[in-house]
Amino acid sequence: MLRRIEQIVREEMNRAGAIELFLPVMQPRDLWERTGRWESFDPPLMRMKDRNGREFCIGPTHEENITSLVAEDVTSYKQLPLTLYQIQTKVRDEMRPRGGLIRVKEFIMKDAYSFDIDRAGLDLSYDKMYDAYVTIFERIGLDVEIIRADAGSMGGFDTREFALLCENGEDTLYKCDKCDYSSNAECAACRAPEALEVEPAGKPELLDTPNARTIEQVTDMLDVTPDRLVKTLLFNTREGFFAALVRGDRELNEQKLAAYLQAGDIRMATEEEVEALTGAAVGFAGPVGLPDDVRIIADPEIAAMSDFITGANQTDAHIGGVNVGADFEVTEYADIRNAVDGDGCLECAEGHLRSYRAIELGHIFKLGTRYSEALDALVQDENGRQIPMVMGCYGIGVSRIISAVVEQCHDEKGIIWPRSVAPFEVVILLLDPDDEQLAAVAGELHDDLSARGVRVMLDDREERAGVKFNDAELIGYPLRAVIGKRSKESGEIELQVRRDGRDLRVSGAAAGDEIEEVLETL
RNA sequence: CGGGGCGUGGCGCAGUUUGGCUAGCGCGUCGGCUUUGGGAGCCGAAGGUCGCCGGUUCAAGUCCGGCCGCCCCGACCA
Known part of the structure; x- marks a missing residue:
């Protein structure tokens, strides 16, 4: 059954012009240092040392490896385009494996990598893989959704996920009920309300909120609903501090925020930094009276709120009756919160987003030159200049497909194998x-x-x-x-x-x- | 990493609260007879260091201490 799936994947990869190879499982630390991922990929990276104390990781993915290999053997644009793939066991030290075969520390993956001379070439290579993926899932008999997704630690753009809707999935995605917009929850865009909910009336007033540091504590103490609150999250980046504002009942989405700021590393301010910045204990930060050089990035939803409650930048106090403009200025608005069921669709301006559980089966990325630059994977172009190859990468969770097939193809009596992957017909x-x-x-x-x-x-x-x-x-x-x-x-x-x-x-x-x-x- | 739960024949569990003498049950396994187109019935049998180490006790699966393993939930949200 596993072999059947592998064989379908292999045939379609070959048909798309990709060449099969087999890369090392153990990869030296040095290689990962050069792309910065020894540290940044940390949680899932399984590290080990040999008898001489030299450090390795067990391959969780092979961008570094393939890029350094190709860098040695490919020197001219005439050798491109080139797409290589392998089917191999990957190891990731997941924080918490779960879901049977769905999220495990060791799994079989088909990973492919494309190398082109320019963006146009990448687009072609990417489209070929996209089509191959569609065919693969069709042949297996899986009814997959193709959705937008965040590139995460892989880096990249134009990423698409191939996901199977399934109650037992580990992923959440949103689909518009009107248009064909669909996206992983981690980056689903949502439409903000346009009008003010209520005309502003109040003047700011200081509220005594001893020890109420969380939204829940504040709403309990003041007997209001969380959508009357604005929470203020303070971040530190290389360019300085900034505040992110979302409605009290919403969750900030750090991936969206990082994508908006085009900053790879943002981190929440430490307790000490928050205290220095606000003059108050953690839990009482607010946008009113922050130092002028702190950028205030607000979710568009804030613009539709009036007379809301925020932290007072004073220990044990909040402020009510706060309004944008009257009491503080928002530096910029950006969609930085997690979408929720029922949110307006940004794409069609009419529909609403609905959430679904899903299993992520495939993911394709355009990587650009991130890895080729870091690892000197250069080729000569027609004019004899040395330029970095433009890369894409394409993964399918082969072992995970087994779970997906069983999830989709069963009844109360048991499994119903699609003929394509059935061990016996x-x-x-x-x-x-x-x-x-x-x-x-x-x-x-x-x-x-x-x-x-x-x-x-x-x-x-x-x-x-x-x-x-x-x-x-x-x-x-x-x-x-x-x-x-x-x-x-x-x-x-x-x-x-x-x-x-x-x-x-x-x-x-x-x-x-x-x-x-x-x-x-x- | 934080929280919760669980470790008892091959598998799934009960028994532990309130210590008590031969540790039960279902499934499976083995043997016999019967049955034979939708998970067979009856009779008989085998099979357990109660996760590990130590302690309390006349007596420990049961109480106490330590350790190990597995499962589930959560994880910087002010």
Whole structure:
């Protein structure tokens, strides 16, 4: 079954012009230092030392490795475009593995990497992989969603995820109920309300909120709902401090924020920094009265709020009746919060976003020159100049597909393997294995089908009929052929399609042809 | 890393609160007879260092201390 999936992936990669290879599992620290990922990729990086104390990681992905390999062997634009791939076990020290085979520390992945002379070439290579992915999932029989996604620690742009909607998935995505917008939750864009909810009325007033540091504590103490609050999150970057404002019941999305700022490393201010900046203990920060050089980035939703409550920059106090403009100025507005179910769709301005659980099966990225520059993967162009190759990378979670197929293809009786990946397409249930005549019929059918290239299993165990029927359904053979006493009387073999329960009777002599025909429809 | 739960025949569990003498149950396994087209029935049998180490006690699966392993939830949100 795993091999079937691998084979489909391999065939489509080859068809798309990619070349298979096999990269080292152990990768030296030095290589990862050069791209800065020894540190930045840290949580999932599985590190180890050899007997001499030299440090390695066990490959969680192979951008570094492939880029340094290609850097050595490819020197001219004439050798491009080039797409290489491998199917290999990856190791990631996940914080918490979960979900059976869905999120584990060790998994099989197909990873491909493209190298081009320029952006236009990358776009072509990327489109080929995109099409190959569509074909792969079609052939397997999985109904995947193609969604926008964040590039995360891989870096890159124009990334797309291939995801299967599934209640047991580890991922959340949003789809618009009107247009075809769909996105991973980590970067789903949402439309802000346009008008003020209420005309501002109040003047700011200081509220006594001893020890109320969290939204929950403040709302309990003041007896208000969290959407009346604005929370102020302070960050530190190379360019200085800034404040991020979101409504009290929303979650800030750091990936969106980092993407908006085009800053790789933002981090929340430390306790000491918050105290120095606000003059108050942590938990009472607010936008009113912050130092002028602190940029204030607010979610657009804030613009639609009036007379809200924020931290007072005073320990044990908040301010109510606050309004943008009257009491402080927002430096800039940006979509920096997590989308929630029911948010307006930014794409079509009419629809609303709905959330779904999903399993991420594939992810494709345009990387640009991030890795080729860091690792000196240069080629000469037509004019003899040394330029970095333009890269893309493309992954499929091969072992995870097994879970995905079972999630999508099952009923209360068990698995229903799609024929494309089924370990066996047909099971022959020989109900009376002691009957020599029937056993001979079953044996001949088995040999006939095998000779035709059909993957067939013969169940001639000494079990009762009920056991065999139930096992066949649990295991999920796409097609079942029954040979028993009734066959003896009628000369017929009974076929049943697992997927829809369709029954067929065929004469023993024609069984091979008939089975092939039925399989063609599955 | 923080929180919760669990470790008892091959598998799934009960028993632990309130210590008590042969540690039970279901499934599976083995043998016999019957049954034989939708997970068989009856009879009989085998199989357990109760995660590990130490302590309390006349007596420990049960109480106390330490350790190990597995599972689940959460994780900088002011």
